Amino acid sequence: MSKDDQHITSYKTISLVLLGLLFFTFLTVAITRVELGPYNTSAAMIIAGLKAALVLVYFMHLKFDQKVFGIMVIFVLLVFLAVIVVTFFDYLYR
């Protein structure tokens, strides 16, 4: 049984992460009220990325699991980003 070496995430950690997520949520709503022009989209996407990272790392346990899970996640995200970039080779220059 590998149960003994299982990491237990404390309620405190979970609550802190939740607070962080809520903070980012209100931050992103507030920021989009301000007219940042073209930076609007990037700001919103960066904050969304940070929130997703918090969920992945703490709630989904990537920080405490075997490394292979983290490597897989990063690999999948990079492949997906590359697909978007390649798709936009077409649309950016059409």
Add this chain to the structure above:
Amino acid sequence: MTANSHTHHEPSYLEVKPRKGIWNWLLSTDHKRIGLLYLYSILIFFAVGALLGLSMKLELIAPGETIMGAQTYNGFFTLHGIIMIFLIVIPGLPAVFGNFFLPLMIGADDVAFPKLNLLSWYIYILGALIAISSQFMGSGPPDTGWTFYAPYSFQTNTNMLPAVTGAFVLGFSSILTGLNFIVTMHRMRAPGMNWMKMPLFPWTLYGTAWIQILATPIVGITLLMIVAERLFQIGFFDPALGGDPILYQHLFWIYSHPAVYIMILPAMGAISEVIPVFARKTIFGYKALIISTMAIAFVGYFVWGHHMFTSGMSGEALVSFSLLTFLVAIPSAIKVFNWISTIYKGAIHLEPPFYWALSFIFVFMIGGLSGLVLGSLATNVHVHDTNFVVAHFHYIVFGGTGFAFMAALHYWFPKIWGRMYDKAWANIGWLTFFIGFNALYFPMFYLGIIGMPRRYYDYLPEYHGPNILSSLGAIVMIAGLLIIITNLVRSTKSGEKAEADPWNGKTLEWKTTSPPPLENFDKQPVVDKGPYEY
């Protein structure tokens, strides 16, 4: 030592029958029986697909309407494509030989999730039935071709919904198989078998499984969008509502090009198993073969645009996709060089699997090199949507995957059924098939270059000559196929009993009895050297 000489041994998986009759198959979670379930269903579908292909070739034996009209022909090439692609070549090697041999080759007793494995087969059958039902319902068989291109796919009145839904469900089955294999390889390798001691067929399955997981969902969502488009007029790809039909092509090929590598990678893996065994020589460039497998899987993900060179993409996109396409040729060529170098100065044993492997290299080279013609922008425009493309595609997918499937079938046959087939008939079948195959597809290169478009039931009289040759080739090829299948089917019952290792193979599946016991190995094998050390 023969299987008979065992004083006591575990009963083979075929002898273990805890249930009544057919339920031993339909409820079995044994990876070996599931592999065979896939094999039998694939053979049935293949018979249908091949008959459709043959009747199209008979239609083309002379100009004008020979045996069918335009709409029937459109329905036939669509169904031929759907069956051959989604029901046969995509599941082909992974689901049949991957299921049967992956656990054996890595010294495991089964795949990681045996029940999920059985579920995948049921999903596969469900998807197949839905897809084929499109032929018999309401307003006639789909006529879009297997690519379901928008906007025609939501304008045509034919039964698109079942065809598209069927393809979506089949994707699910493919994903679950890939998922199962990845976890199996990560978690269940025999003690001592680190990644760099794993045989090459499992390695190619690993690359394939990742493509299945990362590419299939894209076509899944695309097909769902087609469904939504037909049901709710959402306008994703309808120019009348602002949609961009080229975006459909992007999404479709983001999956369907990597799908070609789902088809060809395990084929290359099977060839990499066969060649060292019949050259009695350690494989040349084991690491290079692994790296090239991963490189093909990875780069293959970014070359989808070469299907769309005449669709109206931007110039920058055209050049990038052309460049990326040429990059895939490099790892593919590396593999060919490795196989040739393995054969070089080997102690060659000319057995049926080796003939199939050699002819695989031959037809794969023709297919691959004609791919370069299609990958370069200028020549692509000339031969786009002509018979040249059909020939190239069949040389790769039928020539590549099909020949490798046959090589694998003849190689692992004694392990699966514990009996040997008649080698003389196997050779005759191979030769007939090989001649028929080339007579069928090679003239189509020429037809394409002189301008005969694909997907028409009719053609101008000047294309007649090569078409006759091609149609006759189809008949010869089917004859070869019948010889091969008759020989194999007969031998499963009446063939000579096979030894545990009739070919002198070195990988783990040959270390157990033929056919293997239910739990694969009497005792857990331990690995301390590479897979092909002669």
Add this chain to the structure above:
Amino acid sequence: MEQHTQHVDEHYDHIGSKMGMWLFIFTELILFGGLFIVYSVYRFMHPTAFHLAAEELDVAIGTINTVILLISSATIAMSITAMQQRKKKLCLGFMFATIFLGLVFLVNKYFEWKVKFEHGHYPGSDTLHELGHGDTLFYGLYFFMTGLHALHIVVGLIIIGFVVRYVINDKVNPERFALLENGGLYWHLVDVIWIFLFPLFYLIH
């Protein structure tokens, strides 16, 4: 010699089953990924229409739903902690809280969609047709993506419902709770997708 007549499926590999779940999650991410590609392409082609259409969506209700989903993600994470600390009742409590929050999310979604339908902003409507291509695409994507997401919420709720049953009859217990973890992973996935849907539809203008 004893002979095996039944195939043995029972080897419990906790890491293996989690890996299987992760791989499945990748397929879900890519599934939505395809839609994100479609969204970004059409946004790129119709920037103004997307901008104006996005302002029509109710930021307040979107924010509330985001908060609800984030809290539900935290409660399902806490249920695992409770399980590990062998507090079965607490674990079930957190799971019920998650289910409750998921249902609230769906109810909100229902009212949000209802308003849109009343305004005639639904796929195939005449209002949208008059508004033009950009709006048609925006609302097509809005309904399809949030609809697919809501479907995932429903699936997630069903999964958690099953796990609740297994926790009650102790099939999921502190010694083997991979099923609970996997149910949790799925729920977090639904959360991650919403984290991106929210700014893309409600905020960016």
